[in-house]
Amino acid sequence: MNVLAVYSIKGGVGKTSSAVNLAHTAARNGFRTLVWDLxxxxxxxxxxxxxxxxxGGGKDLIAGKRDLDGLIKGTDFENLDLLPADFSFRNLDLVLDAKKKPTRQLKKLLKPLAEEYDFIFLDCPPNISLLSEAVFEAADILLSPIIPTTLSLRTLEQLEQFIEDNELNQLVLIPFFSMVDRRKKMHRDIMDSLVASHAGILTAAIPYASDIERMGLERMPLGGYIKKSLSTVAYDALWLEILARINQTHSA
Ligand SMILES: Nc1ncnc2c1ncn2[C@@H]1O[C@H](COP(=O)(O)OP(=O)(O)O)[C@@H](O)[C@H]1O
Ligand SMILES: [Mg+2]
Structure with missing residues (x-):
């Protein structure tokens, strides 16, 4: 089991779209996959x-009163399951804070699923809170979408600093470009400088595209309504690069 948290301090950067589409790609390739909507x-x-x-909401979940297995739903796609969100998750920080070891709780909850899934994607809310810290402990990999703007650069640097300050040495941060508009000079310039300064950033980038935006109308992963487009090719390339990075980490 590999736990991949799709995470950013910022909202609206493509976390959910990436979690859903990458999970769909993984499942289509035969991997037993779960998305946990946090x-x-x-x-x-x-x-x-x-x-x-x-x-029972977030409270029962964190209290260990429900096993995740009983809450997981199948989706319309083979090999792809979902652990739904709940509105009470807005209070997850408080619920976690009441526990002895708040940041260990998600990892503990996920442990029994190790045999059932190859990949678990955590679709995280924006922010950097106690829940985020629990995510950082539970995840093997932090996939962080970056829109090529100056503000996104700042949040990436904040995240890197946080990981360093908190000695989260086992966590692998993998940033990738999201909502890229290559017609914009600023996007191209920021991407060039980021690739130069951050060796770990992935080469595959997700374009700003109307077929991805349409997910909200279609209510399914991109691959559910589009066979092949520049966007599906970009997600496939992103997935292959992530897989390669995971294999590299395991063999290191
Ligand atoms: N690559 C993209 N191209 C165009 N629109 C996108 C793209 N990725 C996401 N969006 C749209 O932008 C909004 C925010 O994306 P979302 O994935 O929900 O971000 P987050 O989870 O980080 O808040 C959504 O309306 C989504 O449809
Ligand atoms: Mg989201």
């Missing part, structure tokens, strides 16, 4: 047409 807004649940509600 955002009370429930966007990834919405894309899978599944009600953002779980019995």
């Amino acid at each position: 955002d009370p807004q429930g966007a990834s649940s919405y894309y899978f047409r599944i009600k953002p509600k779980i019995k």
Whole structure:
């Protein structure tokens, strides 16, 4: 089992779209895949047409009163399951804070799923909170979408600093470009400088594209309504690069 958290301090950068589309790509390639919608807004649940509600809410979940298995729903896609969001997740920080070891809780919850899934994608809410810290402990990899703007650069640097200050040495941060408009000189310039300064950033980039934006209308992963486009090719390339990075990490 590999836990991939799709995470950024910022909102609206393509976390949910990436989590849903990468999970769909992984599942299509035969990997047993789960998306856990941790955002009370429930966007990834919405894309899978599944009600953002779980019995007992975040409180019972963190208290260990429900096993995740019983809350997981199948999606319309083979090998692809969803653990839906719940509006009560807006209070997850408080619920976690009441526990003895708040940041260990997600990892503990995911442990029993190790045999069932090859990949678990955590669709994270924006922010850097106690829940984020629990995500950092649970995840093997932090996939962070970066829109090529100056503000995104700043948040990436904040995240890197946080990882360093908190000695999260086991966590592999993999940034990649999201919502890229190559017609914009600023996007191209920022990408060039970021590639030069950050060796780890992925080469595959997700374009700003109307077929991706349409997910909200279609309510399914991109691959569910588009066979092949520049966008599907970009997600496939991104997935292959992530797989290669995972294999590299395992053999290191
Ligand atoms: N590559 C893209 N091209 C065009 N629109 C996109 C792209 N990625 C995401 N969007 C749109 O931008 C908005 C925010 O994306 P989302 O994936 O929900 O970001 P986050 O989860 O980081 O808040 C959504 O309306 C989504 O449809
Ligand atoms: Mg989201």
